[in-house]
Amino acid sequence: MADIAFEKELTVAETGIEGLKVLDLAVHGDSRGWFKENWQRAKMTALGIPDLNIVQNNISYNENRGVTRGIHAEPWDKFISIARGSVFGAWVDLREGSRTFGKVFTCTLDPSKAIYVPRGVGNSFQALEDGTAYTYLVNAHWSLELKKTYTFVNLADPELNIDWPIPLNEAVISEADLHHPYLEDVVPMPPKRTLVTGCNGQLGHAVRALAVERGVEKNFDFCDIDTFDMSDPVAYAQFDWSLYGVVINCGAYTAVDKAETPEGRVIAWKANATGPALLARICAEHGITLVHVSSDYVFDGTRELHDEQEPFSPLSVYGQTKAAGDLAVAGCPSHYIMRSSWVIGEGHNFVKTMKSLSDRVADPEDALDKITVVDDQLGRLTFTRDMAAAIFRVLDAHAAYGTYDCTGSGAVKSWAEIAHAVFDAANGNGDKVVPVSTADYYASAEGPIAPRPVHSALDLSKLEAAGFHMPDWEEELGEYLDGLLLENNQE
Numbered sequence: 001m002a003d004i005a006f007e008k009e010l011t012v013a014e015t016g017i018e019g020l021k022v023l024d025l026a027v028h029g030d031s032r033g034w035f036k037e038n039w040q041r042a043k044m045t046a047l048g049i050p051d052l053n054i055v056q057n058n059i060s061y062n063e064n065r066g067v068t069r070g071i072h073a074e075p076w077d078k079f080i081s082i083a084r085g086s087v088f089g090a091w092v093d094l095r096e097g098s099r100t101f102g103k104v105f106t107c108t109l110d111p112s113k114a115i116y117v118p119r120g121v122g123n124s125f126q127a128l129e130d131g132t133a134y135t136y137l138v139n140a141h142w143s144l145e146l147k148k149t150y151t152f153v154n155l156a157d158p159e160l161n162i163d164w165p166i167p168l169n170e171a172v173i174s175e176a177d178l179h180h181p182y183l184e185d186v187v188p189m190p191p192k193r194t195l196v197t198g199c200n201g202q203l204g205h206a207v208r209a210l211a212v213e214r215g216v217e218k219n220f221d222f223c224d225i226d227t228f229d230m231s232d233p234v235a236y237a238q239f240d241w242s243l244y245g246v247v248i249n250c251g252a253y254t255a256v257d258k259a260e261t262p263e264g265r266v267i268a269w270k271a272n273a274t275g276p277a278l279l280a281r282i283c284a285e286h287g288i289t290l291v292h293v294s295s296d297y298v299f300d301g302t303r304e305l306h307d308e309q310e311p312f313s314p315l316s317v318y319g320q321t322k323a324a325g326d327l328a329v330a331g332c333p334s335h336y337i338m339r340s341s342w343v344i345g346e347g348h349n350f351v352k353t354m355k356s357l358s359d360r361v362a363d364p365e366d367a368l369d370k371i372t373v374v375d376d377q378l379g380r381l382t383f384t385r386d387m388a389a390a391i392f393r394v395l396d397a398h399a400a401y402g403t404y405d406c407t408g409s410g411a412v413k414s415w416a417e418i419a420h421a422v423f424d425a426a427n428g429n430g431d432k433v434v435p436v437s438t439a440d441y442y443a444s445a446e447g448p449i450a451p452r453p454v455h456s457a458l459d460l461s462k463l464e465a466a467g468f469h470m471p472d473w474e475e476e477l478g479e480y481l482d483g484l485l486l487e488n489n490q491e
Contacts, residue, residue, distance in 0.1 A: 374436060
């Protein structure tokens with residue numbers, strides 16, 4: 001049996017293949033044999049090994065020296081450790097779009113050395129001793145359907161140039177492994193899929209548009225309540241959740257005033273609380289990263305600037321349901337809560353409404369000569385294209401999980417000031433916007449009116465520290481209005 005280095009300190013080393021990490025293990029031994037902590041979650045995750053969420057433990061036994069297996073890339077992450085003997089291992093990056101695609105790493109493993117292999121990195125092992133056994137800890141259940149998604153490359157590919165200790169013509173190799181394709185003919189393993197809920201809403205449209213722009217839409221699935229009601233536990237059976245790595249939840253009930261009615265209250269709680277809670281549970285079970293959209297309405301608006309640490313204090317039913325959804329999502333180990341305010345995107349929104357009203361006021365044949373807009377609610381606009389970019393940024397950068405405030409940057413202004421800017425840009429009639437208090441604006445309203453936060457501005461420092469700067473909302477507003485004016489001229 002191989003000489004084992006006892007009493008090494010647990011350490012992790014990079015390999016040159018992104019995500020592939022080699023571990024030195026602390027093996028304790030004497031004349032009786034040895035003992036080791038094969039997987040120690042707290043210690044290993046602290047050193048940068050992803051939390052595997054292990055669901056299956058496999059053992060490979062190799063009767064004779066020279067048994068050679070692979071090169072197989074499977075659709076799950078693996079932690080491989082030697083139980084007896086030693087192996088020469090070779091790993092090849094076979095992931096679609098990886099900057100290290102085709103790169104090879106080799107090393108010898110014995111009981112004192114283990115390796116973490118991310119999804120899509122091909123692995124192969126050559127037993128260096130009779131009776132060699134090694135274990136696989138994996139984070140997905142094996143199935144025939146998943147086996148169909150394996151990616152293979154030939155052990156003898158000269159482009160890989162693997163220096164096998166035992167020549168392949170002397171090794172024991174399965175017939176299947178002898179006939180795998182060379183690297184030039186390999187179909188790379190695509191990334192895990194991304195599911196976008198609420199795809200027909202403002203943010204959902206922006207996420208889809210950005211996925212198309214980046215050429216990754218083929219790895220995305222889009223759904224809305226008509227095909228997937230996330231508040232219905234039964235609906236979750238239609239998905240094979242092992243195929244997904246990310247869920248971006250853009251779905252929500254945002255009819256703030258209708259949520260105050262008996263009927264609206266039920267819908268709001270289903271969409272904004274029950275749905276996210278069920279999503280969080282399924283994502284936690286399958287190790288999926290959940291991105292969820294929050295709102296400034298989880299606060300009462302007494303603070304002029306809200307950061308991610310502020311306790312919840314919602315004033316309205318809508319705010320209460322959003323806070324409940326946030327709390328549920330926070331229970332998912334891998335989550336991002338993106339908190340926004342005053343959202344502007346495709347479809348009906350405040351800016352489009354103001355532009356339309358400005359056109360009416362400018363029309364001498366229209367009886368409308370002025371409008372009233374609330375001036376005692378203060379915040380910043382959030383354009384959905386910027387929010388979508390921020391979501392992609394935290395995902396791509398593997399930013400620390402948690403909550404991120406995500407609104408436009410720049411000056412804090414009232415709804416009336418924003419309306420004035422829209423009117424001026426559209427028709428030069430900003431003076432036709434009359435500022436009024438919230439109380440006066442809703443004084444004659446029929447039906448319940450939800451209380452609004454006075455201050456909706458969010459602190460962006462955490463998102464900026466993660467490497468993403470939200471554009472100035474006033475500059476974005478100018479570009480957005482230019483687009484609306486261009487559309488009008490083309491009609």
